[in-house]
Amino acid sequence: MKIFLTAAFLASANAFAPANGPNTYVQNAPSSTVLGMAAQEPSKRKRALKTLAKTAGVLSTVAFTTAGMPPAAIAAKKAKEVVEVVEAADNTKTILTAGAGLIAAGAAAMKLTSSSSGGLAQEFLEAEPYWDQSSIPVNVFKNKSPFTGKVVSTKRIVGPKATGETCHIVIDHKGDFPYWEGQSWGVIPPGNREKDGKPHAVRLYSIASSRYGDDMTGNTGSLCVRRATYWCPELKADDPAKKGICSNFLCDTQPGDEVKMTGPAGKVMLMPEEDPATDYIMVATGTGIAPFRGFVRRLFFEDTPAAKAYKGEAWLFLGVANSDALLYDDEFQDAKSRYPNNFRLDYALSREQENKKGGKMYIQDKVEEYADEIFAKLDNGAHMYFCGLKGMMPGIQDMLAGVCEAKGIDYNEFIKGLKKKGQWHVEVY
Numbered sequence: 001m002k003i004f005l006t007a008a009f010l011a012s013a014n015a016f017a018p019a020n021g022p023n024t025y026v027q028n029a030p031s032s033t034v035l036g037m038a039a040q041e042p043s044k045r046k047r048a049l050k051t052l053a054k055t056a057g058v059l060s061t062v063a064f065t066t067a068g069m070p071p072a073a074i075a076a077k078k079a080k081e082v083v084e085v086v087e088a089a090d091n092t093k094t095i096l097t098a099g100a101g102l103i104a105a106g107a108a109a110m111k112l113t114s115s116s117s118g119g120l121a122q123e124f125l126e127a128e129p130y131w132d133q134s135s136i137p138v139n140v141f142k143n144k145s146p147f148t149g150k151v152v153s154t155k156r157i158v159g160p161k162a163t164g165e166t167c168h169i170v171i172d173h174k175g176d177f178p179y180w181e182g183q184s185w186g187v188i189p190p191g192n193r194e195k196d197g198k199p200h201a202v203r204l205y206s207i208a209s210s211r212y213g214d215d216m217t218g219n220t221g222s223l224c225v226r227r228a229t230y231w232c233p234e235l236k237a238d239d240p241a242k243k244g245i246c247s248n249f250l251c252d253t254q255p256g257d258e259v260k261m262t263g264p265a266g267k268v269m270l271m272p273e274e275d276p277a278t279d280y281i282m283v284a285t286g287t288g289i290a291p292f293r294g295f296v297r298r299l300f301f302e303d304t305p306a307a308k309a310y311k312g313e314a315w316l317f318l319g320v321a322n323s324d325a326l327l328y329d330d331e332f333q334d335a336k337s338r339y340p341n342n343f344r345l346d347y348a349l350s351r352e353q354e355n356k357k358g359g360k361m362y363i364q365d366k367v368e369e370y371a372d373e374i375f376a377k378l379d380n381g382a383h384m385y386f387c388g389l390k391g392m393m394p395g396i397q398d399m400l401a402g403v404c405e406a407k408g409i410d411y412n413e414f415i416k417g418l419k420k421k422g423q424w425h426v427e428v429y
Helices: 002-010 032-039 042-066 072-087 092-112 245-251 286-300 305-309 329-338 363-368 371-379 392-407 411-420
Strands: 015-018 025-028 147-156 166-172 184-188 203-206 220-226 258-265 280-285 314-320 343-349 383-388 424-428
Touching: 166 245, 184 220, 184 245, 203 220, 203 245, 203 286, 220 245, 220 286, 280 286, 280 363, 280 371, 280 392, 286 305, 286 314, 286 329, 286 343, 286 383, 286 424, 314 363, 329 343, 343 363, 363 371, 363 392, 371 392, 383 392, 392 411, 392 424, 411 424
Parallel strands: 280 314, 280 383, 314 343, 383 424
Antiparallel strands: 015 025, 147 166, 147 258, 166 220, 184 203, 184 258
């Protein structure tokens, strides 16, 4: 931290640049007399200001490199901003203003490398303002020219009694594959199809981390993948010939393995952050939890502008078979304990709980328990999200239609109205 403060005030005499390591610096020493040229001819003043512009850009690079953040675009932007001021420079006052701007750049570096908890603030991947969705990256990498990421870790995240295996996979993209919460990555599994010898088709997976990644550096993203298998009644075992090609590839990956990726895809599951009082109602089954984990991390675990501003309530419903199949429960319980007024959590465990009719507790049954409250929230502008297997939606729709009938509401018009106002978000597979 001290080096940024020192660099900011000494930048008029010295420009610092990172060498081989993130905490190693090489000193370039342009003469401090450049500031004294303000009273001389315009060309010298211009050169003096360009030196300041370079210093501002380098200072930004030092700050972001030290913090483990992608520096190139930010440093270039800072340098460009100062150079634009330089081009109009014609008096001593402008030069002094540029010098003050340089010191401000140092202060910004300090802000970006600290937070209220003493750690790193997650502000370096934000739009301006943070809720502006006009610059969201979409389909930057396509099937014919995919991005190659590297696996950082693959971990089973369900207990022994879970119905199937679900893995959390962290992929390093070095900051070159930006995305927003609610988007998906496409994965192209290696090899070719047996039937025609063509490459495997891309499979879409909802991203299970915020744009900053689990390590909060902006260099990684995570996927939540259930291994797809087929139980053969004749073999009385899983049939390897019918297993899911891509899910098994991902669940079997080791650190360092390469993954070909496309995207990021989709805008339907984005959070509308302009109004910080917006309520989010999130309904998931199984690995459909992925985008909502990204939401929760952005709002309650990271030092983001969105988190600082948020005053609404994020309400998460997750349906799985049993307690061993719960996903990211430790994180959700942590958020619930620390933000009881802003985060709610309800589980539907079909093999452990009963609904009000004495049957298995499915996700639609759990949501129905709070129908009055949910409808009231929707009337007040809440956004409702659904993510998971396609099979979840008929039950959800039937339940909502029944509630609408009991309330004397036309179900079709009700849903149509939510869609028109952008409050209804569905991503099923």
